[in-house]
Amino acid sequence: MKKNAITLLAVACCTCFTPLALAAADGPEYQTQAFDSADRTFPLFYQQLKDKMPFTMSWNDKIRNPQKWRKQGIAKAREVIFPYADNTPFNPLVIDEIDRGDYIAQKIVFNISAESRVLALKLVPKGDGPFPAALFLHDHGSKFDIGKEKFVETWDDDDRVASSQAWADKYFSGRYPGDELAKRGYVVLSIDALGWGDRSVEDFATDSQQALASNLFNLGSSFAGIIALEDARAAKFLAHQPKVDRSRVAAVGFSMGAFRAWQVTALSDDITAGVADCWMGTMKGLMVPGNNQLKGQSAFSMLHPGISKYLDYPDIAALSAPKPLLVFAGGQDSLFPLDSVEEAFDKMHSVWNANRAADKLTTKVWPDKSHTFTEDMQEEAFDWLDSQFKQ
Template identity: 25%
Template sequence: MTDSILFATDKYMANLDDSVVRTFDYKQALDGGDWTQWQRSFRKQLSSLTGLTEIREQNLHLPLSPRVVEVQSFPGYRREKIYIATEPGIEIPFYLLLPTEGEGPFPLVLTPHGHLRKGKEIYAGNYINPEEREEHLASEADIALQAVAEGYATICMDVRGFWEMSRVEEFSNNWVCSCNELQKRAFMYGRTLIGERVHDMGRLIDYAATRTEIDTEKITITGFSGGGTVSLFTAALDERISVCVPGAYFCTFAGSIMNVPHCLCNFIPGIMKLGEMYDIAGLIAPRPLLIVNGVDDPIFPIEHTREAFAHTRAIYEAIAPSHPDRCELYEGNGGHRYFKERVWPFVRQSNRTEE
């Protein structure tokens, strides 16, 4: 068999690109100047496309029904393990970490994880042996511990499809996640895992608002890889997020999701008819956005990250010309991992600016 008779993917993609004019290409708003209408209409369409609008409506009156099942004390913080309802019969397991020093209410940090089988356990520092601890500390994956050490109330959850939110079939076989099986089922009903995960983040914010120890006027969301995906889309679709720091994710769809093998959970049918990833990031403006990517990340190539950032920066400069520093790219010296060096100074400065 010769290459000449195999499917011509490059030509196929060129045909698709030529056939689509993105409805919410930011350049249209750049020409017209009506950014408020652009964001409002785009957010509404994106919410519908991901299935989020319908999910929210179906669960609008569902009680949170919180269950606190464990409380532990650690140096510098107290940790509660809690479950809340997100859909009938479906609960989100999460840790709430509260600083034991300083005066509340404490600003909130949400820390969605990526493709880590043990999900929240890794971000919260629950390691089974020294080797596992060394592995994840090397990639600075203890994000929940970083956040609470900085003085933030921190919610560290299992993202839908992982650990306690994975299906028994995958969990019992030690698979990393249930993303493929859950996504296929979601697609059949006009939903997506991204929409479901953004809904879950919203339910966690709803719960945080019931806690007097937490200041829900200041909410940061940060995670890396799949956690970066959840961070970006949650901030784009839920305006309660004050600061967004997606790690090891931000790029162009063309240069990453459609160019390098990725988990099915990254895909939203029809998204390219609405906008590129940098257009979606424009829905966060003028709220602070720090993009953190490694220069050697093989699945989110840095040249495409830089390209996407230039577009998003143009949106920020148009919407908030007096605050161009609210949109920043930090390039870490490494691959597909988290880089904390710039994260917490950026979050601190952003929280001060909002006061």
Template identity: 30%
Template sequence: MTPDELKRLIGLPRARRAPDVSVVERSEASDHIVERLAFDFGDGRPVRGLLTRPAGAGGPHPAVLYCHAHGNKYAIGASELLVGRPSLIGPYGPLMAKAGFVALSLDMPTFGERADETENALAKALLWRGATLMGLMLADLLAGFDHLAARPDVDATRIATFGLSMGATHAYFLAAIEPRVARAAHLCAYADLESLVETGAHDLHGHYMTVPGLLAATSTGRIAGMVAPRPQLICTGDHDPLTPPDAVDTAYRQTRAAYRAAGAAGALVRLSQPETGHEETPQMRRAVLDFLSAMR
């Protein structure tokens, strides 16, 4: 499957004007700066973006498009970059800025300041209209990527995607369809969906994952394989109901085959945590920071 074929399958909007992006508020801490951004897609509903960057001048810096999680905590959204969430050890934004990265997170549809619309209602409406919530989310994330790539303080050749849970899925799906993504790291959402369907565990995913015909055309393991030969870090917990070991192994065989075919077997890194559920561990955090540091 090609990136264009995957875009069509997901229902990624074909035409969407580049958003106007404005800085609504800026604050400075001792070692980082926080910018609150407004993305105007022309529909009269500005989308909140939160950005952290190193304090002072310098750059261009490597950057991370930070994809926030789901967890049925619709109020968090992009704020996860600054305040974290229960399944994370702590927020990544200030940490990434201190390490020399610019990081950007956008409220996905139905999350954060867009939570006035429910996931169920929006997913149904989009499906009835021949589109998908996944497609809409990825389109917004692509706009965020474009903003990072256009910033003078960012090196457009060193932009990674990263996320946990829903954000993990977004991180490797986006890297699969956008070749400019330099590398992808993701936690706690990588598993073969057909295997999850067989056990009923697929029902733990949100409606944003509903893409008609996805499993008839491809699989999550093959989609992650489309990131090859670019580096990819996969972190899972063996006690996570979203990533049971058998389903992870099935997906990983497919992704590993794609990396081997691309002559990039060493660019694929897997970390499995035998005693962990759906949460970040200290080992995962170290692996993520080490993986991203290769861009510095």
């Protein structure tokens, strides 16, 4: 009787589990290979797991009430993405400033959270205001000695001046996009995400990112969640600065900063428009071998555990509708497969159309561009922002 029971159990197990790699035909049936031989980061059953990603709150054309979808989606996204709430007084202090002609550049310290008091770069046009404003959110780039300095020119630090100029030459046509927008009459704030600039450590590009992410998981938070929370806090800080018109506050970002830009545009009531360059796609479309979304270093700064139960990337971006949003992509950008980008763009346009705000969403693929934010892209983006803010 006992032998028959064991036999029945073995048969039952075989009917409910089909091994993906078996031992020799004359040996026992069990998995002997767990990973794709070409890409050792994927388990052989990754496609089955991918197929199970539910996105239960994802936008679809059967939704008849986009306002209700947005309200429920924002509540769920904030619940999953933000690790906690923070209403700590900012208590800002300007510690240095220089005159740049049409505007003043400041180094300003403030409480970005209850745990972190940080140094930011702020640019303020001369005059009485109120002025439109822009929160600049830097990229990842596996370059950590600078963060806020990637978008705004710093001073009195030769190493960072040289490093940021080299970055500007590589990605921004030798310009500092934050300073360019300040010349147009915007108050600009550029901050360091945790791990960059003044908030980094030596050799952060090696195992430190992964270790930080693991430790934050253990602490009940996440790397990406901390960044998202601090971006929302920085948005509130900027919106409440003297001379800022609270009805005209944009988030602007490149690469990982673009991810941060459309994310904070969706989740923060203080951001009224967004500009995102070189970061958009569907979650499944980016989940392909070789993509940096799958690597255990940079990926952690943009991965929110559990979000795929409810919302895809374009869904989160579309929670900002009907706010104005501009999203650029490079046709030669190997990090973002074009079919995934276009699928995401189609979904986003569907949401803005449903909100009767089709003119508020601009998406564009630059056929000859790679992963970059060149002068012509900046000018087109900033002209668009001027038009939205009637600047």
